[in-house]
Amino acid sequence: MPEATIVCLDDSEYMRNGDFSPTRLAAQKDACNMLCGSKIREHPENSVGLMTMAQRRVLVTLASDQGPLLAAAHNVQPKGQIDFMSAVQVAQLVLKHRQAKQHRQRIVVFIGSPIDADEAQMIKLGKKLKKSNISIDVVSFGEEDANTKKLEAFIDAVNKEDSSHLLVVPAGAGNLSDSLASSAIIGGSGAGAGIGGGGNDFAEYGGIDPSADPELAMALRISLEEERQRQQQQQQQPGSEDQAMDTGADAPTPAAPSAVSSSQAPAGMEDDPELAAALAMSMQDQSGTSSSQPAAAPPAEPDFASMTEEEQLEYALRMSMPAESAPAAMDSSADAGGEPAAPATEESAATPADQAQVAQDPEFYANLVSGLPGVDINDPAIQEALRSLQSASGGNGEEKKDDKKDTSK
Missing domain, CATH: 3.40.50.410 (von Willebrand factor, type A domain)
Known part of the structure; x- marks a missing residue:
């Protein structure tokens, strides 16, 4: 006053x-x-x-x-x-x-x-x-x-x-x-x-x-006002970021890497495709696999004691098809006296016809079953299964022998 x-x-x-x-x-x-x-x-x-x-x-x-x-x-x-x-x-x-x-x-x-x-x-x-x-x-x-x-x-x-x-x-x-x-x-x-x-009468003018x-007093007053507004904005900005983090805090964490879908995305992410893509890339980097092609979990070891011979053979065939069909086919053709097949590559994968031929080869099953843990190749039941498989594919074996004789001539 x-x-x-x-x-x-x-x-x-x-x-x-x-x-x-x-x-x-x-x-x-x-x-x-x-x-x-x-x-x-x-x-x-x-x-x-x-x-x-x-x-x-x-x-x-x-x-x-x-x-x-x-x-x-x-x-x-x-x-x-x-x-x-x-x-x-x-x-x-x-x-x-x-x-x-x-x-x-x-x-x-x-x-x-x-x-x-x-x-x-x-x-x-x-x-x-x-x-x-x-x-x-x-x-x-x-x-x-x-x-x-x-x-x-x-x-x-x-x-x-x-x-x-x-x-x-x-x-x-x-x-x-x-x-x-x-x-x-x-x-x-x-x-x-x-x-x-x-006292503080000139505080608003920087003293x-x-x-x-x-x-000078007016310039200091404007500068102080701008600084005050900047501090208020900084105080409000962390609050908004914390609120956004709290919104996505309850988002479910996938047990295994998988593609980010709208049902799995955190709340509020459906309207932000860029954020969803960033989350998918982060999950891909952590898992080392593609989000669109998730890595399959390692299968549990089956109980061979409770399986029948047919189930054991079917399981062995299913486990060997992706990786061993091409080498097995190459070995069988070599034993038959023919030219060795070209090694399987990414460009030349095994065809369905080759896989069917391998599936009917008794020797392939005998070699495969003998390597399974807890399985005795001399078991009468297994020998009977192999003989039945050999009798079913006997015609093919004779044709292979005829082809071998013609090749030797």
Whole structure:
């Protein structure tokens, strides 16, 4: 909220003392200039006035320009004794005639000489200021032993919602401006201490006073706003990704690699063919087989003891057909005296006629059955099965012998 401030300077003879470098008056002027600049920068509508307490003269009325304040403070010279009660009442009248009545009222008093009023009078004045909604800050330096007790009672009487402050700076404590800058007076109304004041008033401009450099302050404000929006988008983006992951978290994991179908795809994947294709490729890479041609699980070993001879022969034939039909055919043709068949390749696979011929060869079955675990080739039942198979294919055997004789001629 905008504020109207009257700064009261101590221009008594006590200001000639050198316990503050270089003198009390010079240290007070530096602190006053810093305070006026801070109040003006704190809010664009703030106004500051300046007056002296020994001569009780208003040097500058309420204004928002710091130039006249600096010039008036520079021309102040020590003369006479201060009248604390009268000076504060004059400052109250100046604030009463301010143009913007809605502005808050504040008086800042620099005191470096003894106060002539008693404690009861100061408490009465403090209650009057509190009734008028006037806050007051007091900077006491150089005469802290004589003034501290009175000023504490005065601040207690005028204080309302911690809006008034007392700063006591003993002699030899260092620079008066530094002590003032580290107090709650700079910034007003209990705001954080610091040169420039205002606490977080310029936080939206990156700490830059917009009245001092409007272009830089606006650029910083835009940059901060863009950064804030970018952070909000980053906070929202992980949430959406997590939601999408949660949606597909319950998708069934296939026990064996298989092609991705619409019934097996996770929820929401039916409308995204690219995601389905990516999942299929991932499954293909993990299994090492094509998703369209799944690898068959290894067959369980059958129970030969419970199988009949015909079932055992049929199982042996089924197991040997894919890989051994071509070598068996080559061996049989070689034993018959013919030319050895060409080895089976991917381009020249066994035809159905060759497979049928192998299936009717008794010697092939005899060799095959003899290699099965737990099977005795001399078993009468197996011998009977082989003889029946040989009698069924006897005509073919005679034809093979005739072909052999013709070839030898």
